[in-house]
Each structure stands twice: as structure tokens, then as C-alpha cells.
Amino acid sequence: MMRFFGDDEKSEHAISLAPSPAEMAEGAVLRAHIERALDTLSPRERTAFVLRQHQDLSIREVAEAMEVADGTVKSLLFRATRKLQEELSFLREDEANRAVR
Amino acid sequence: MKQTGPSDDNLSSGFGRLPIEPMTRIDRSACASQQDLITDVVSGAAGEGDRLRLEAHLASCDDCQAAFDNAVAVVAMTKISRPDPGEDFWEGYGDRLSQRMADTSVKARPGPRPVLHHLVIRRALQVAAALVLITSGFLVGRSSLNSTSENLGDDTPRVVNAELQNKAFAYLDRSRTVLLGVVNFDASQDDPAALNIDRRRVIANELVGQADNLKTELSAADEQRLSALISDLEVILLQLANIESSVDIPQIEMVRDGVDRKAILFKIDVEAMNRDDISSSNTSRTTDPSASAATGTIRSAI
Numbered sequence: 001m002m003r004f005f006g007d008d009e010k011s012e013h014a015i016s017l018a019p020s021p022a023e024m025a026e027g028a029v030l031r032a033h034i035e036r037a038l039d040t041l042s043p044r045e046r047t048a049f050v051l052r053q054h055q056d057l058s059i060r061e062v063a064e065a066m067e068v069a070d071g072t073v074k075s076l077l078f079r080a081t082r083k084l085q086e087e088l089s090f091l092r093e094d095e096a097n098r099a100v101r
Numbered sequence: 102m103k104q105t106g107p108s109d110d111n112l113s114s115g116f117g118r119l120p121i122e123p124m125t126r127i128d129r130s131a132c133a134s135q136q137d138l139i140t141d142v143v144s145g146a147a148g149e150g151d152r153l154r155l156e157a158h159l160a161s162c163d164d165c166q167a168a169f170d171n172a173v174a175v176v177a178m179t180k181i182s183r184p185d186p187g188e189d190f191w192e193g194y195g196d197r198l199s200q201r202m203a204d205t206s207v208k209a210r211p212g213p214r215p216v217l218h219h220l221v222i223r224r225a226l227q228v229a230a231a232l233v234l235i236t237s238g239f240l241v242g243r244s245s246l247n248s249t250s251e252n253l254g255d256d257t258p259r260v261v262n263a264e265l266q267n268k269a270f271a272y273l274d275r276s277r278t279v280l281l282g283v284v285n286f287d288a289s290q291d292d293p294a295a296l297n298i299d300r301r302r303v304i305a306n307e308l309v310g311q312a313d314n315l316k317t318e319l320s321a322a323d324e325q326r327l328s329a330l331i332s333d334l335e336v337i338l339l340q341l342a343n344i345e346s347s348v349d350i351p352q353i354e355m356v357r358d359g360v361d362r363k364a365i366l367f368k369i370d371v372e373a374m375n376r377d378d379i380s381s382s383n384t385s386r387t388t389d390p391s392a393s394a395a396t397g398t399i400r401s402a403i
Contacts, residue, residue: 052145054179088179
């Protein structure tokens with residue numbers, strides 16, 4: 001089973017690098033879900049989100065890059081995160097359910 | 102700014118003030134207002150004050166803590182779509198690959214081995230397969246055109262920025278082209294022959310050979326960002342150059358992991374936008390590449 005959360009779980013993969021067929025299939029499905037979720041964002045929302053979260057730019061830097069006010073960046077981030085939560089929370093629930101099983 | 106905490110207004114509005122002992126029960130209306138704060142904090146929009154305020158609330162509210170954990174997990178999910186083998190693995194990975202490359206000569210195993218079945222994203226990847234075909238053809242043509250112009254000598258200690266940047270951009274272009282097909286490759290659907298892994302491997306090898314000089318020049322010219330990106334690329338390209346055959350699915354997956362993990366293609370796209378900005382405005386770039394690069398992204402996105 002693939003795990004996506006928590007640093008403590010990384011070590012597993014240092015030992016077994018080659019994913020099993022089931023893991024690869026699961027990974028592909030997950031990627032598709034994530035890509036679809038990111039697709040639901042508007043271009044501005046996606047850009048703000050990626051620059052802030054994935055590229056680690058500060059609010060100020062994102063605002064300068066996008067040539068908008070800090071407040072605009074914040075509301076873009078807010079909306080992006082809300083949408084992603086709506087789209088992806090069920091994956092997190094799946095994960096929790098399997099952990100219980 | 103959104104609601105940031107349980108204020109007197111929240112407690113007294115709505116259906117009226119509820120008889121709640123603060124330390125033993127949680128006011129639901131206060132929690133409702135925490136939802137926005139959670140999103141703010143998780144999205145990276147919140148400041149230190151908001152974070153502290155949320156922290157204080159989470160300490161006494163399991164429900165909000167769970168909601169917070171969930172939101173954090175979702176954001177993390179967008180970053181890691183595959184498991185990371187861990188820092189121990191990446192440490193010295195390039196060296197190990199170089200060693201393996203030195204040990205084994207280029208060879209391809211004939212015939213596909215059993216491939217995966219049951220992948221849901223078939224339709225999407227049929228498009229990707231077509232892209233791979235196009236990319237491969239493109240690649241062969243490009244590489245023969247570019248190979249001479251991209252031989253980087255170290256006899257030019259300090260290059261004019263624009264010229265060096267062009268060199269770096271050409272390098273990024275080629276890397277992107279080589280990687281794109283691999284990233285889009287789906288073992289269950291695509292003909293491994295279409296991936297043309299031998300050709301990619303040769304080009305990856307060539308690019309790895311150029312990386313050192315290019316990095317040195319970029320560092321000297323204070324192009325730290327480009328230099329770092331090429332550093333990241335170097336490891337990925339080494340992996341690619343080291344794929345032994347087009348049916349070695351785990352190795353192809355490893356290349357994908359690396360590309361994802363470092364957001365390589367995104368960064369290359371950002372640099373490409375940046376370059377387009379430069380060439381369209383005809384001004385030479387001096388400082389703050391991140392801002393202008395990102396601006397390019399925005400302009401194209403809108």
C-alpha cells in the first residue's frame with residue numbers, strides 16, 4: 001500500500017524501491033486525481049498556489065510575481081486550498097480507512 | 102481577511118448565546134469560524150498571529166485538529182504524488198549512478214516483459230502516447246541540429262549573460278524534450294519502442310556531460326537559480342541515461358519520481374516563460390529571476 005503522509009514513513013521506500021504493480025496502478029490513479037483537482041483551479045489560483053506551496057515563495061514574492069496585491073494572493077490561496085480540499089479530501093479518508101483496516 | 106477566531110461576536114450571534122463552559126465544551130459556532138482560519142493557515146496565506154491563534158484553538162479541539170490535519174494532508178498530497186525514497190537514498194545517488202554507468206555498457210534487453218494491466222487513466226495516456234511519438238521524432242531532428250552548438254567549452258571564463266542564458270535555455274529545452282516523453286510514458290498502454298529510450302539515453306548522457314561546465318559558468322555569472330535547476334536536472338538525466346532498456350519500468354518510474362519531486366518540468370517552464378519575456382522586451386535580465394519568471398507564467402496563464 002502506498003503512503004503519502006508523514007516523514008516517518010519515508011524510510012520504507014528506501015528499502016524497497018521498486019513499486020509493486022498494485023502500487024503503480026494506485027499511484028497512477030492518485031496522480032490522475034491530483035491532476036484533475038489542480039485542473040479545477042483557475043489559472044490564477046493555481047499559479048498562486050504552486051508558487052507559494054511548491055516553490056516556497058513568500059506572499060510578497062508571489063504578489064510581486066503576479067503583479068497583484070498581497071491580499072489578492074491570500075484570497076487566491078484561500079480559494080485554491082478550499083477547492084483542493086473539496087476535490088481531494090476523499091483520498092485522505094480512503095487512506096485513513098485503510099490504516100484502520 | 103477572513104474570520105480569525107472566536108470573538109465575542111461569534112459567541113453571541115446566530116441562535117443566541119449558548120450556555121457553554123469554555124474549558125469543557127467547544128462552541129460549534131466558534132469552530133465554524135475556525136474553518137476559514139484553518140484554510141488560511143494551511144494555504145500559506147496566514148501570518149504568525151493567525152497561526153498562533155489557530156494553534157491555541159487546536160490544542161483544545163479534536164474536531165478542528167482533525168480538520169486541520171486533513172487540510173495539511175491534502176496540500177501535501179499535491180506535492181508528493183509518489184513516495185519519496187528518502188534523503189538517505191538521494192544522498193550520493195548521482196555518484197552511484199555514475200559508477201553503474203561506468204560499470205555497464207549500453208545495452209538493451211530485447212522484447213517487452215509483462216506489463217501492467219488495470220490502469221484507470223487509459224484515455225488520458227493515449228494522448229500522452231501520441232505526444233511521445235511526436236516528441237521522439239522531434240527529438241532526433243533537434244539533437245542533430247543542436248549537438249554542435251551546445252558543446253560547451255570552459256575556455257570562456259566569463260560569458261556575456263545573454264549568451265550564457267541562451268546556452269542554458271537550450272540545455273533546458275533539450276532536457277525537457279527528453280524528459281517529457283518519459284514522464285508521460287505508461288507501461289500498460291504505450292509501445293516501449295515509441296519511447297525510443299536508446300535515443301533518449303544518448304541525449305541524456307550528452308547533457309550530463311555538459312552539465313558541469315554549464316553549472317560552473319552559471320555560478321560564476323551569478324545565475325544561481327539556473328545553476329541549481331541544472332544541478333537537479335543532472336541527477337535526473339543520469340538516471341535516464343542509466344535506464345537499461347525501455348521495458349525497465351521501475352527505472353522509468355524512478356526518473357518520473359525525480360522529475361516530480363523536484364518539480365523539474367514546472368521550473369523549466371518558468372525559465373522558458375522568463376526567456377520569452379526577455380526576448381519580447383529586448384531587455385537584459387539582471388536581478389530577481391524568480392519574479393520575472395513567475396510573471397511570465399502568469400501572463401501566459403491569463
